[in-house]
Amino acid sequence: MPHSPAVEPSVSSSSAPPVLRRVVIGCGGDERSRDAVRLGTALARAAGAELHLVLVVKADDPFTIPYPPVGSIDGIIAEQAAGWLGEAETLVDEDVEVHSSIRGGASVAEGLIAAVEELAADLLVTGSGVGAGGVTTHPAVEALLHSAPVPLALAPRGWRDEGGLTEVIAAVSEQHAAHQVADDAAAWAGQLDAGLAHVTFSSDPAARQSSSSGPQEEGVRRIVAAGRTLGRAVRDVDWPSGGVLMIGSSPLARRRRLFLGATAARILTHLPIPMIVMPRRDAETPTSPAGSTR
Numbered sequence: 001m002p003h004s005p006a007v008e009p010s011v012s013s014s015s016a017p018p019v020l021r022r023v024v025i026g027c028g029g030d031e032r033s034r035d036a037v038r039l040g041t042a043l044a045r046a047a048g049a050e051l052h053l054v055l056v057v058k059a060d061d062p063f064t065i066p067y068p069p070v071g072s073i074d075g076i077i078a079e080q081a082a083g084w085l086g087e088a089e090t091l092v093d094e095d096v097e098v099h100s101s102i103r104g105g106a107s108v109a110e111g112l113i114a115a116v117e118e119l120a121a122d123l124l125v126t127g128s129g130v131g132a133g134g135v136t137t138h139p140a141v142e143a144l145l146h147s148a149p150v151p152l153a154l155a156p157r158g159w160r161d162e163g164g165l166t167e168v169i170a171a172v173s174e175q176h177a178a179h180q181v182a183d184d185a186a187a188w189a190g191q192l193d194a195g196l197a198h199v200t201f202s203s204d205p206a207a208r209q210s211s212s213s214g215p216q217e218e219g220v221r222r223i224v225a226a227g228r229t230l231g232r233a234v235r236d237v238d239w240p241s242g243g244v245l246m247i248g249s250s251p252l253a254r255r256r257r258l259f260l261g262a263t264a265a266r267i268l269t270h271l272p273i274p275m276i277v278m279p280r281r282d283a284e285t286p287t288s289p290a291g292s293t294r
Contacts, residue, residue: 019184019191020047024121026112027055029084031157032127032138037091039155039274040125044096046165046192051098052119053088055081056111059104078102109143116150128154128275130268145260145277151184153244153276154268166242167195169223171267181248184278188246197221199245201233201267230263234270244274 025040027033037053044051057077085100092098105111116124126141144152170185182198189196198220205226227233239245247264260268260277268275 019187020044020049020122022050022052022119022121023047023123023125024052024054024112024116024119025088026108026124026126026140026144027053027085027088028108029080029087030127032129032141032155033084033088034091035127035155035157035159036125037088038161039153039159040123041092041096042161042165043123043125043153043192045093046194049122051092051096052115052121053085053092053098053100054112054115055085055088055100055102056105056108056115057081057102058108058111059106107143108140109147112140112144113148116148121150123151123153123276124148125153125155128156128268130154130156130271145265148277149279151276151278153274155274156272159274162241164242165192165194165244167197167221167240167244168192169197169199169239169243169245171245171247171264172198172200179248180280181246181278185246194242195221197223197243199223199225199237201230201263202226203228203230203233230266231270234267239271239273241273244276245271246276246278248278249280 020043023040023044025033025036027037040051043049081102085102089098089100101115103111103115105114112124112126115121124144126144128141129138141154168185168189170179170181172179172182185198186196188194196219198217200223202224203226205228223237225233225237227236245267247267249261264275264277
């Protein structure tokens with residue numbers, strides 16, 4: 001398993017590059033980061049993509065004086081960061097090409113976005129801290145959910161790759177099934193050699209039964225998450241352990257940027273599988289990708 005901070009430009013053998021060529025994982029020393037490494041590794045392996053482990057060290061504010069004055073701690077921080085990266089590397093399978101780097105930044109989110117742009121990455125992966133009966137927040141994750149320029153994959157707490165990625169599930173609305181997310185999910189499913197499904201969310205418990213007689217797109221499994229509350233609707237779905245849910249950004253998102261909407265945020269708190277939030281395209285029509293539940 002090669003490890004190098006250097007980045008070589010990738011060259012596609014066809015005029016249309018693959019959906020995923022480079023995957024960046026935001027690393028640290030916590031369990032959230034280990035969840036991210038496991039998910040990023042699974043995605044990179046399935047896609048045949050390069051994996052980049054990036055650990056961001058916040059740059060010192062020149063106007064802040066530490067107290068008590070203990071002198072420079074740069075060496076200690078660098079040593080700790082290198083140790084965390086080494087631990088992350090041990091979680092990456094040997095058949096995945098991996099590179100590691102430590103970078104500075106005014107914030108973790110800014111440092112990761114800079115790395116994504118410099119590396120021309122196609123996906124950023126982080127741990128969500130959500131799942132297994134609990135929800136935690138992290139400023140870097142929250143910032144990325146409202147500013148990342150590439151798709152952001154969020155690993156639920158304790159996520160494990162128990163049999164590969166088997167299905168890409170696009171969150172679409174009944175009114176706007178032909179949506180950017182549906183196209184992206186189809187492309188990802190093709191590259192990951194995974195199945196494809198569409199899920200709609202509804203606050204009407206009867207929607208699941210009434211939808212069973214609706215038109216079925218060939219090769220696409222249809223899921224209806226229905227319940228009197230969004231949390232109940234999400235929890236009642238038999239989500240596949242190898243599935244990932246792809247969802248679009250809020251209409252409030254700037255073009256080519258993420259913005260996690262309120263509905264998607266509520267889905268995330270109950271979702272047992274990874275969520276991938278997609279940025280808005282230049283010509284995207286503002287629609288609600290998560291269905292009719294608000």
